[in-house]
Amino acid sequence: MNLSRREWFRGLSAAGIAAVAAPAAHAREAKTVHPEDVGMLYDSTRCVGCRACTTRCKEVNGLPLDVVKTDGVAYNAPEDLSASNKSILKLYKNGETEAFVKRQCMHCADPACVSVCMAGALHKTQNGIVAYNKNVCVGCRYCQIACAFDVPKFTWNEPLPLIVKCEMCRHRPEGPACCEACPRGAMTTGTMAGLTEEAHRRIGNDPDKYDPKIYGEHDGGGLHVLYLTSKAVSFENLGLPDVPEQPIPQTSETVQHTLYKGFVAPAALFGLFTFAQYFNERRRQAAEDAQRENKS
Amino acid sequence: MSEHQAERPLGGPIFTPTLFVLLAIIFSGAALVCYRLLFGLGAVSAMNDGYAWGIWKPLNVVTFTGIGAGAYAVGLLTYVFNRWQYHSLVRSAIVVGAMAYTLGGTSVLIDLGRWWNLWVTFYPPLYNLNSVLLEVAVCVMTYTAVLWVELTPPILEQASRWKYEPVRRVAKWGLPWVRKALPFVISVALLLPTMHQSSLGGLYMITPTKLHALWYTPWLSGLFLMSCVTMGFGAVVIVENLTSLNYRRRMDQRLLGRMAPVPAMLVLSFIAIRLIDIAVQGKLPYIWTFDFYSKLFLVEMALFLTPALLMLLRSVRKNRGGLFISGVLLVLAGTVYRFDTYLIAYKPTTGWVYFPSLGELLFSACLASTGIAVYIVMIKVFPILSGVPSRKKPTIVAQA
Ligand code: SF4
Ligand code: SF4
Ligand code: SF4
Numbered sequence: 001m002n003l004s005r006r007e008w009f010r011g012l013s014a015a016g017i018a019a020v021a022a023p024a025a026h027a028r029e030a031k032t033v034h035p036e037d038v039g040m041l042y043d044s045t046r047c048v049g050c051r052a053c054t055t056r057c058k059e060v061n062g063l064p065l066d067v068v069k070t071d072g073v074a075y076n077a078p079e080d081l082s083a084s085n086k087s088i089l090k091l092y093k094n095g096e097t098e099a100f101v102k103r104q105c106m107h108c109a110d111p112a113c114v115s116v117c118m119a120g121a122l123h124k125t126q127n128g129i130v131a132y133n134k135n136v137c138v139g140c141r142y143c144q145i146a147c148a149f150d151v152p153k154f155t156w157n158e159p160l161p162l163i164v165k166c167e168m169c170r171h172r173p174e175g176p177a178c179c180e181a182c183p184r185g186a187m188t189t190g191t192m193a194g195l196t197e198e199a200h201r202r203i204g205n206d207p208d209k210y211d212p213k214i215y216g217e218h219d220g221g222g223l224h225v226l227y228l229t230s231k232a233v234s235f236e237n238l239g240l241p242d243v244p245e246q247p248i249p250q251t252s253e254t255v256q257h258t259l260y261k262g263f264v265a266p267a268a269l270f271g272l273f274t275f276a277q278y279f280n281e282r283r284r285q286a287a288e289d290a291q292r293e294n295k296s
Numbered sequence: 297m298s299e300h301q302a303e304r305p306l307g308g309p310i311f312t313p314t315l316f317v318l319l320a321i322i323f324s325g326a327a328l329v330c331y332r333l334l335f336g337l338g339a340v341s342a343m344n345d346g347y348a349w350g351i352w353k354p355l356n357v358v359t360f361t362g363i364g365a366g367a368y369a370v371g372l373l374t375y376v377f378n379r380w381q382y383h384s385l386v387r388s389a390i391v392v393g394a395m396a397y398t399l400g401g402t403s404v405l406i407d408l409g410r411w412w413n414l415w416v417t418f419y420p421p422l423y424n425l426n427s428v429l430l431e432v433a434v435c436v437m438t439y440t441a442v443l444w445v446e447l448t449p450p451i452l453e454q455a456s457r458w459k460y461e462p463v464r465r466v467a468k469w470g471l472p473w474v475r476k477a478l479p480f481v482i483s484v485a486l487l488l489p490t491m492h493q494s495s496l497g498g499l500y501m502i503t504p505t506k507l508h509a510l511w512y513t514p515w516l517s518g519l520f521l522m523s524c525v526t527m528g529f530g531a532v533v534i535v536e537n538l539t540s541l542n543y544r545r546r547m548d549q550r551l552l553g554r555m556a557p558v559p560a561m562l563v564l565s566f567i568a569i570r571l572i573d574i575a576v577q578g579k580l581p582y583i584w585t586f587d588f589y590s591k592l593f594l595v596e597m598a599l600f601l602t603p604a605l606l607m608l609l610r611s612v613r614k615n616r617g618g619l620f621i622s623g624v625l626l627v628l629a630g631t632v633y634r635f636d637t638y639l640i641a642y643k644p645t646t647g648w649v650y651f652p653s654l655g656e657l658l659f660s661a662c663l664a665s666t667g668i669a670v671y672i673v674m675i676k677v678f679p680i681l682s683g684v685p686s687r688k689k690p691t692i693v694a695q696a
Binding site: 080081082083112114115116117118119120134135136137138139140141142144145146148149150152153154155156157158159160161162239241242243244248249251252253255256257259260266269270272273274276277278280281283284 | 333334335336337338339343344345346348349375376377378380407408409410411413414416417419422423424425426427428429430431433479480482483484486487490491494498499500501502503504505506514517642644645646
């Protein structure tokens, strides 16, 4: 039997949550995309793979080039998202079919990285960007474990390391540089409401070309980066992971909130342990006394 | 004051060849730590963006404190379930626990990339209460302190016999106070592991797409809590055996044997809960795919089941070797479960590979050696172990 990894979390939402949360509380509410929040839309059918976006991304973020020498000529040839690449362009090729995909942080509506970060180094800003504040980051790298898209990267070889990830160019008043740099309008920015509408419009205008699904509209509880692809190339082909529609932090937070609600359970346990000791000690004393009396 | 003085120091020379070997490992580990501080984590470890926690979390933190959970396990049995006969095992277990937790904490400190920002864990306004890791951090730090507080009675007892008058006076003055506060300290010492040992499983509840279906469950917290108790019992059996083999003391085989059904039943319930949960979630077919993960799962289950069944046999409980092996298997099963969840059954989306570097192994060995060295010194100097024959003249040991 062949069970693929994408099945791993199937059944989680129904059975899992119910099993844990049934006796006590109900699931913590999902955080959703707000229509006015900023986001980005990547249309794989428009992208020609020029990498203007990723080059510009490096420039505006002051990230070093990943130089690879081929035949004496130096190229900037990054392989994947890394501490020096907040954004990456990847190629899918299968015979004649070719498609590109741009990857960067998805700016989840309900981000796992924010849920796990102990002092809010990764946090959600007013307009929906998932941002990083190095001053309260302890470098635990739990965000790397938690992110279903493997986005946060770590500067492993620095004595004073950092987490590196796309912050939607929040330091630039003009907004995302990659969207500005794209000559084909494959990567665009705007409000989530605007982008979703635009994505639906493109699918509606050319239903033969486009896959009817907008990746990120519901995946992972909603992402701030939406993806369109052609019918010929699936989202899976593009390497976009299959994630549940239920936001990932929901399970852990529901369990955690249930166990620690008002600190009642821990306080009760403390009381129980103290009482048990007191009670047991008295019983032990009584037994000792009885023994002594028997002897005399 | 020494009316029921069941525990005595072992005495004997401190600087033995064993200690020198341990010290050598400790110092090379310390050098490695300096190197890491200067050149970053990448310079000493094979950890990468895909396997961001490597072996240090599952081994130094989660396995070590699982072994250190003997204090929790025996404590629950003695104080809450009123099995006072096991009281003679408590002190030794607390020393093991104190060391395991101190070292686990040290490991985290070295492993934190931006360790200087650890102040945030002492500053509640910044707390993100959704973070399971925050719970672990605060709780483990507190518990480590509590374990050492639990060790003040033996330390003061010994100090009240030292030759320096002021030390004696302070110790004698302090002891009644400490004894009075002890029940509350013990309650805290039982509460905190309940919290963080379950959270150590809860940490991976955020990885439904990365952790294999046979390990991912919303019950991770409960399963980690149960398995830390069984590991703790196993560790107590191991340590009791080793100390009586290596030193002049008598081990109470009957006592350990009588305790054995407790972890055995716990393991059986652990297995039952896991299987039921897998069935309820409709993931049973994963068990018999016989791919790598299904085999891993079966091996893990066998590792849990074997010591449980052994410990239910009276012949094994009476047999010193048999019980010892069951103890070892208990610890091993819990360790494998922890490694599977944290590392082996965990898979990042892109093609990362990870194999621990020599540096990572050396640092873990350094921590383990520190634990063993301090434990040995502690049982020689302080009244920790029971079953130690009394000496007419206690040897005066060097006090540094
Ligand atoms: S993609 Fe990953 S890093 Fe980005 S917001 Fe979502 S969880 Fe965080
Ligand atoms: S490494 Fe930093 S940003 Fe990531 S979870 Fe830890 S504290 Fe937060
Ligand atoms: S938004 Fe900015 S940081 Fe993010 S991928 Fe685009 S250019 Fe890079």
